[in-house]
Amino acid sequence: MVDQPDSDVLWARALTHAHNGSPALRGVSIGVREGEILAVSGPRGSGKTTLLRCLSGQFRPQEGEVWFNSTPVHTMGPLTRERLRRDRFGWIDPEPVLVPELTAWENTALPLMLRGTGRRAAKKAALEWLERLDIGGCARKRPYALLHSERQRVVVARALIGSPTVLFADEPTAPLHRAERAHVLRTLTTAARSHGITVVLATHDADTAELADRTVTLLDGRRVNTVHLPHAPEAEGRAACSLSV
Amino acid sequence: MLALRLARGARPAVHLLRLLVMAASGGTGFLLLCVLGHALTHPEAPAKSLLRLAWCAAPLAATVYLAVTVARTDPATRPRPGLSAIGLGPGRLMAVSATTTALCSVLGSLASLLLFLYLRSDPADLPFAGDAGRALAPGMPLPLPATLTLLSLVPAVTAGAVALALRPAGQGPWWTLLTGGLGSRGAPRTGGDGRHRADGGGRPQSTQAPADGRPRSAGGPDGGRPWNTRGRDDGHRTTAARHGVRTRARARLRRGGNGSHALSAELDAHAPVPLAPAQEHDPYATTAPRAVPGGLPWGAAVLAAGLAVEAYASRSASAPGLVLPGGFADSPAGVLTGWLLTALGLVLAGPGLTHVCGRLLQSVRPGALRLLAGRVLQEEAERLGRPLGVLCAVASGAFALATVDSPGARSAIGPFTTLGGLLVTGCTVLTLAVVVAEARDSRAHTTAALVRLGAPATVLRTAALLRAGALLALFSPLTLAIAALAAAPLAD
Known part of the structure; x- marks a missing residue:
């Protein structure tokens, strides 16, 4: 077994995972250094989300190992992994999933309140984070009254408020327009850098990957160094069958 | 077939x-x-x-x-x-x-x-x-x-x-x-059904589900689109416009785009904005806070009227004729009307009472637990309150029947009345259980997100228990009180 490098906060070796038989990851090894922003790129279906879920302890990999700060994650029980997610990890979904019954600040403060922080302190921290992400005015609105980009920013604030050690962002800007995409990403990366939060960012967007310190590319569940897709040929049988329907 | x-x-x-x-x-x-x-x-x-x-x-x-x-x-x-x-x-x-x-x-x-x-x-x-x-x-x-x-x-x-x-x-x-404008499938406010559709039929409901059913964008081909006829119609796209989009996408592909993704990204980017009314693609559109159920005053009024009718009818000489099959006590028509009105009042007041319960639960500086429990109860008041009211009405009826029957022993309850009573009670209890399961299913998406955040399963479970306890604490004394009031005129 190879020892974990000292600078790696999160480290995985030969991860293999299949969803009900369909292979998603086939022997992926990866190391995440402390404080860096690592982009995991690759086209859809290349196993980015599965990798992030394995790393964050949501899935237990069928083969391979995941280590966090010299602690094995792959051997932990569900309750320990749950506590690890709550205390040390942050997670951002591609779609903003907020609790629809709670207001924006309550949604943001939820991780702190779940850890047992008092209501007043949690509210103060949540309002500060919302202000920092330029949505302080929406603090008392419910998710249905927010714009999609504002919801995603609330999700970012919710992920950052607990100052996690590692933040997993699974295509955080997928549902957004380009301008909002850049804004959300910039706030996310700036906040992460200023607070020393390690970020693992799944993206299929080359522009997004540029913001990261390092990029790891996945293709069909394997780690590759460069993606050389075959040059798109002319559509087969195009002369006979037009696509312009 | x-x-x-x-x-x-x-x-x-x-x-x-x-x-x-x-x-x-x-x-x-x-x-x-x-x-x-x-x-x-x-x-x-x-x-x-x-x-x-x-x-x-x-x-x-x-x-x-x-x-x-x-x-x-x-x-x-x-x-x-x-x-x-x-x-x-x-x-x-x-x-x-x-x-x-x-x-x-x-x-x-x-x-x-x-x-x-x-x-x-x-x-x-x-x-x-x-x-x-x-x-x-x-x-x-x-x-x-x-x-x-x-x-x-x-x-x-x-x-x-x-x-x-x-x-x-x-x-x-x-x-x-x-x-009379009752809720129907496809109406935006149908509760569980509506929310399920808004969440998308194929969306993974648990953390174990693979990520392939996830809608990538609001205008995706199969993500979260409700099946309403209006949503299916994308006639805004003209043939020429679509052709143009695909041509551009193919051109970008030839320049070295990123596989099939470039095509879909291009198509997404050029999807006409008014594909359908915006709220149908918005998963939060159905989560607007519902109006406070307005049945509480009506329910209270009908309930009071029912009790009054009953008390008044029992004072007057009992009118013969209406006898419960199985030989239950002489029940004058007035008393039966009173019971029916009482039951109707409870059914009307159910959602309002549930809402009040949720409101009380999350009042005065709530933490995460009471916040989750109370707000969810407030949102589900309409759905849960109605069967709860029915159950209360049935329970108070059964209780009143039992208290009236046991001491005086004017007559025994026959086997058919027992069968009927069991049927009514069993059906109402089952209905409530089914509705509770429906409410839980409709929130599975949010629950999965909370689990991803690392919310302890015990918190979610305790919140559910808290909701049940609060409802029990509010409804059981109410049922007992109404049953006692309803039985009082008959007992003497």
Whole structure:
């Protein structure tokens, strides 16, 4: 077994995972250094989300190992992994999933309140984070009254408020327009850098990957160094069958 | 046949629910047959038989309520984007639901007929002898038309009610007139159904689900699109515009774009914005806070009126004629009207009371636990409150019946009254359980997100327990008080 490098906060070796038989990851090894922003790129279906879920302890990999700060994650029980997610990890979904019954600040403060922080302190921290992400005015609105980009920013604030050690962002800007995409990403990366939060960012967007310190590319569940897709040929049988329907 | 195939492939829990619907309709059918037997053996007193028939309305209503709830929450007949695309839209699914329900009811009715015939053939072994045994009319030929009419009543009513409750939205004004604007499938405020559709049929509901069902963008081809006819129409796109988009995408592909993704990204980027009314693609559109259920004042008024009518009627000389079958105490019409009004009041007040309960739960500086418990209860008030009110009404009725019956022992409750009471109670309890499961399913998406955040399972479980406890704390004293008030005039 190879020892974990000292600078790696999160480290995985030969991860293999299949969803009900369909292979998603086939022997992926990866190391995440402390404080860096690592982009995991690759086209859809290349196993980015599965990798992030394995790393964050949501899935237990069928083969391979995941280590966090010299602690094995792959051997932990569900309750320990749950506590690890709550205390040390942050997670951002591609779609903003907020609790629809709670207001924006309550949604943001939820991780702190779940850890047992008092209501007043949690509210103060949540309002500060919302202000920092330029949505302080929406603090008392419910998710249905927010714009999609504002919801995603609330999700970012919710992920950052607990100052996690590692933040997993699974295509955080997928549902957004380009301008909002850049804004959300910039706030996310700036906040992460200023607070020393390690970020693992799944993206299929080359522009997004540029913001990261390092990029790891996945293709069909394997780690590759460069993606050389075959040059798109002319559509087969195009002369006979037009696509312009 | 499709209904049969869909029914066969369902999960065991769904089969169990259907079996229970079958049992309920079987029980109701048995009671109806007993009324027929009573009429056969007592040809001199048609009024009494008619009264018994009228009392069968209560189990029938409970059965229909249960059948409609089970059909509404049945996953087999929930609208699915794939089925809608091949032409199995809301209309056909409604027909499938109604057929499945009718099938269950018919089977139940047949079982009840068999049981009735078996008991008639050998009345000596009956658990209830004497007067009750005579209601089975042993030794008398059973008239076929009457039997068929009575047995087809339950399947016809349940199937009709299911079809009415699950009718597709936007069927024109006569539907609305006919049904008084009751919630229907596809209406934005149908509670669980609406929210399920807004969440997208194929979206993973648990953390273990693979990520492939995830809608990538609001305008994705299969992500979160409700099956409403309006949503399906993307006629805004002209042929020329689409051709242009694809040509540009292909050009970008040739320049070295990123596989199929470049095409879809390009198509997404150029998707016309008004593809459909925005709220249909917005998963949060159905989560706007609902108006506070307004039935509380009405419910309280009707409840008070019912209690007053009852007290007033019991003071006056008891009018003979209306006797509970099975020989329950002389119950004057006024008292029965009072009971009915009380029950109606409870049903009307249920959602309002549930909302108040949720509001109290999350008041005064709540932490995460009370916040989650209370707000969710407030949102689910409309859905949970109605069956809760029905259950309270039934429970208070049963309690009042028991208190009145036991001390004076004016007469014993007959086996048919017991069967009817069991049917009504069982159906209401089951309906509440089904609705609770429906509410939980509709929140599965949010729960999964909370679990991803690392919310402890104990917090979620405790929140659910807290909700149940709060409802119990509010509704059980209320039920007991109303039952005591309702029983007081009769006891003396």
